[in-house]
Amino acid sequence: MIASINPPRPKPVLNDDHLDQVLGALADRTRRGMLERLSVGPAIVTELAEPFDMSLPAVSKHLKILERAGLVERVKEGRTHLCSMRPEAYENVEAWLRFYRTFWEGTLESLAAFAEGEEGGEV
Amino acid sequence: MIASINPPRPKPVLNDDHLDQVLGALADRTRRGMLERLSVGPAIVTELAEPFDMSLPAVSKHLKILERAGLVERVKEGRTHLCSMRPEAYENVEAWLRFYRTFWEGTLESLAAFAEGEEGGEV
């Protein structure tokens, strides 16, 4: 069967809960917009909220989701909260994506090699 | 201000609708499980459903979401539907993630350079 032609697979990168949080956080365009803003440099909550036609409490919720996912860090400075990006979470998701894509490519190569060596033959 | 120390930013990679679909699709552990299974090789719907404690209609819905996101391709063969991974969508998300991470790193470097040149100076 097809499964057996692949090498033993390397271990997974992140646990399901973390992936749920990070990917769920990234799956919303408002939150991605905030990250885009933060990729330019740190910002306080009101600055972050400014481009969005949305109440501050809504922004606050989005921010909390980004924080829980580990994508954003927040530091209280007096009455303002300065937010900035954290790259680790991105790297983890990148690694996770790369893992599956690499595996898929590996599968194709294995299939090709298999077809080459065993033309018309039995598994 | 901090924003001005960065170079003009390169263009975005994917549009919001597509990112919503792909990231939303990846943000569910059942769907990630299905992709994991498909990374080993193509499978029909019942095979794909087997490890999950869930009805077939539920699996069918998940599959449709993965298809709409461009992550999975389905070919009808008689009464079975053979599903397989499509790598393009992954590459796009990878590129998107890389873009923001790179930018973040760039920001840090710029800030360091800025701090170096303007020690004790005014912003």
Add this chain to the structure above:
DNA sequence: AAAATACTTAACCAAAAGGTTAAGTCTTAG
């Protein structure tokens, strides 16, 4: 001390997500 600023928390609401069962629709097997 009072008022304004920069938030968060609470309570609420509508829509979307994720699941169910029941009822189709094709295709293959008997």
Add this chain to the structure above:
DNA sequence: CTAAGACTTAACCTTTTGGTTAAGTATTTT
């Protein structure tokens, strides 16, 4: 030609998500 298999679609339900407004809590300004 029926019956079984491999699905999908429809109708429904519950929980989560993404938003709202109103009220509360620190800080800073006046």
